[in-house]
Amino acid sequence: MRAKVSVIIPCYNQGMFLAEAIQSIIDQDYSDKEIIVVDDGSTDNTRDVVLRFKDKIMYIRQDNKGVARARNIGIQASSGDYIAFLDADDVALPGRLKLEAEILDQFPEVGLVASDAYLINEMGHPIALKSSVSGAPRNHRDFRWETVEYCATTSTVMVRRKCFDVVGYFDERFKAAGGEDWLAWVRIAHDFAMFYLDKPTIGYRIHVINTTKNLNLLHDQNRLASRLATEWENFHTYxxxxxxxxxxxxxxxxxxxxxxxxxxxxxxxxxxxxxxxxxxxxxxxxxxxxxxxxxxxxxxxxx
Known part of the structure; x- marks a missing residue:
């Protein structure tokens, strides 16, 4: 069955949070959806968690090749016109899918919708708004030309499938999270408007094994992203x-x-x-x- 919205949940050793992430999508008041969990070679209890939801999701397992590859596998296996992302340690807030899908329905020139998020702790309790820490774009109606300085939080993003057809998928030279999302948004900005919702649609979990806590790795990923952005074949047409x-x-x-x-x-x-x-x-x-x-x-x- 073809769904309008496909939700891609990549997971690498996040079994302790995965059930909550999946359930938060199942509970959305938007029925025209499919859920695809891509297990990136996890060695924890991820598979056991997935089996609890086997009749409600699609499960794909790959060798550990990184989050970019996991998301791409999910996109390729999906059927939706709109692709939403949710990291396995985050949770979608009620109404997220409906709200973002309505924006893409209403504005055909918009290729990507993103939003604010709550920072939450390991127990899921809100700490602060993410925008209070990392800022927000100035032009909410179309922030495409702010993507150098503002990186949309991936778990809040819903993308029109056409965007990936035009500019390509996540660059699989990234083997860890960090930089691969920024590069994808910069490339999508080349051809599509981007809409920002000034309200949280997810809980972004802060915990001890966050990839973003590895600063050296993050710096390496950012260097790769900036190099690939300026070496892209379409760079000269920005x-x-x-x-x-x-x-x-x-x-x-x-x-x-x-x-x-x-x-x-x-x-x-x-x-x-x-x-x-x-x-x-x-x-x-x-x-x-x-x-x-x-x-x-x-x-x-x-x-």
């Missing part, structure tokens, strides 16, 4: 201001790992591309300096 922002971001992520002269080349290329974006580049430098100072201060405290 608006000048957007290309400049991407190049400033490439400069920031390259500074500590590439020859300084090459990193400065990205900075100068950005300036020449659109001089009006220099304040954006300077903000990135300031943010990088502050992050470096904070890391040094922490080292001093530990010494």
């Amino acid at each position: 608006p000048d201001f957007f290309r400049a922002k991407l190049l400033y971001y490439r400069f920031a992520t390259a500074w500590h790992v590439e020859p300084k002269i090459r990193a400065l080349g990205y900075f100068m290329h950005a300036f020449v591309t659109d001089p009006r974006q220099l304040p954006f580049g300077l903000r990135i430098i300031h943010q990088g300096l502050m992050n470096t100072l904070r890391r040094q201060y922490k080292k001093i405290l530990k010494a």
